[in-house]
Amino acid sequence: MLRALLTLWLLLACAAVARAETVVFTDVNVVPMDRERVIARTTVIVDDGVIASIGRMAKLPAGTRVIDGKGAWLVPGLADMHNHVTTRDDLALLLANGVTTMLNMGEATSAFAGRTRIAVNRGEVPGPQIFTAFVVDGDPQYGHFVVRTAAEARAIVGLAKTNGYSFIKVYTNLSAEAFAAVAEEAKAQGVGVVGHNVAAVGLAGQLAAGQAMVAHVEEFFTGFFPAPPADDQQAPPDDARIGEAIALVKAHGAFVVSDLFTYKTIAAQFGKPEAVKAYLAAPEARYVSPADRIDWARSGYQRKAVDLSRRVAFEARFVKAMADADVPLIAGGDAPTIPGLVPGFALHDEIDAMLAAGLTPWQALSAATRTPGAFIARTVPGSAKFGVVAPGYRADLLLVADNPLEKPATLRAPLGVMANGRWSDRAALEAMLAEVEATRRAR
Structure with a gap:
């Protein structure tokens, strides 16, 4: 058979x-x-x-x-602008779900970022058009490539471009000096800067320096909104501050990845091993690789009980407000590294999450088609138009x-x-x- x-x-x-x-x-x-x-x-x-x-x-x-x-x-074919797909099987899952463009947001294998990406983009192997981001951080605790000085940061931008990466993804512990060098060199070489809140800089400084995309809505929790009170660390921001965040993003023409389903899925499994078991038993889980199934079962989320429900609800209101204010939202599935997120299916789950948050079908579909096309057109010089x-x-x-x-x-x-x-x-x-x-x- x-x-x-x-x-x-x-x-x-x-x-x-x-x-x-x-x-x-x-x-x-x-x-x-x-x-x-x-x-x-x-x-x-x-x-x-x-x-x-x-x-x-x-x-x-x-x-x-x-x-x-x-x-x-x-x-238009759908675009998944935040995933961690690295295999041909997962490319097939994306394509079978109507995904024709993807952005790997970090930790792609060398073979995928090089040989597989080139073969797919040439049409030699079936799959969505592939863009890749190279992750840099200032500390090895998350397992990312570490750069600590401005010279190292500038060098890695050039190496990433030489090896076909369209973006540098900045991570949490990058130093202010290294971030500034990344941003300056990336602008000079035509490489886009995307990623997380860099704690030493903050989203306002990052967007002002040219970062084109915020990789998760929840980056605003640590990178823009005031810290929660000491006695309620998971308290959501005040809704009155949403307008300030929107103004910041629009002032710099930045894009934001809507990852409502990702955050909701993470929140649902904190301290709940039974939730991960349910993800592994779901119908779509039959398409998950053995290695990813093992990683899901070992996930650290289930070991620590945290109630993120109020923040999940806040994110839905925040994304709805951004959509209504014409902030350029782009959809991402973040699969398959997070338990419960299956390549291809996760993008549809995100579209459904946007609809549940009150976005219109036009707004949600825009985040998975025309707006990703606009994002790539702005950040990847010479790329073919799509979306x-x-x-x-x-x-x-x-x-x-x-x-x-x-x-x-x-x-x-x-x-x-x-x-x-x-x-x-x-x-x-x-x-x-x-x-x-x-x-x-x-x-």
Whole structure:
């Protein structure tokens, strides 16, 4: 059975990798995501991995591949802008869930950051377009690459760029001197700066120095909002301060990763081993690698009882306020390093969490499509445009049964996915999932 599934997967993968020169989608309702609208019952032509036209049916060469949408809905492929995916199996999970762009936010293996990233981005291996961030910290306690001086910080920016990293991710214990050098050198070399609150600097200083993205909403707890009272360390900030945080982000044009589901999932397992057991028994857990399952079971969250419920509720209000103020939010799944977060599925969970917080479907879908495209366009010079269905944009497309602006749940069941011009229909997506599940069982 495993051999048969593997053979089927290889055949489908090879078909997916072979990019057709021209692919035509007919009878599709397009949700372009350039603004809140629908282009009804139209035609989209893809040529050599790029959207060539919408609405014009030119005379096409014999043998041109035509995909009859039958009135389905065509939207931009989804973007997971904060994950820790490092394997081809997890890339398959992302693709099968409609994710066509990803940002690995740290600790990618050298093989993934180099060989796998290059192969996927060239179209030699199926998967979403990959961007990577190199993590630097000032202390080894979290296991990250350590830089302590300005000279070391400048050097690592150049090395990261040489090795294909698009971003430097700054971490908590970086010194003020090292952060300043990272920010200055990154600006000079065209490398984006993203990451956590650096305790020695604070988010106001980091954004002023050019940091383009805050990697977690909860970084504002330690990096901007006043410290909680000594007798109530998990007290949430005062809602009256939300406007100040929004003003700071907007003043610098920074992006913020919405990770509501991540934070809620972490909060739910503090001091609760039974929660981790439930995550391991969930249906999506059959796609989790044996190594990650072991790490989940050993997670330190379950060893310490902390009540974060008020902060979880505050984050929901904060994200809703940011969305309503047009702060550029980008969605991230943060899988698979945190128990309960499965690649691909976690991004849909985040979209659902944004909806539960009161965001409209347009706001939530924007955070997973057009806004990530705007983020990459601003921070990665020369990158292909994506995140909108429009001529000249990378052909990253998701075909779904219903209008996601009315029924966002339709995104969880794609009829097909096109990643950089390579089409995988529902049968191919299901085969990807089946092959990952079979591989996990075999190990």
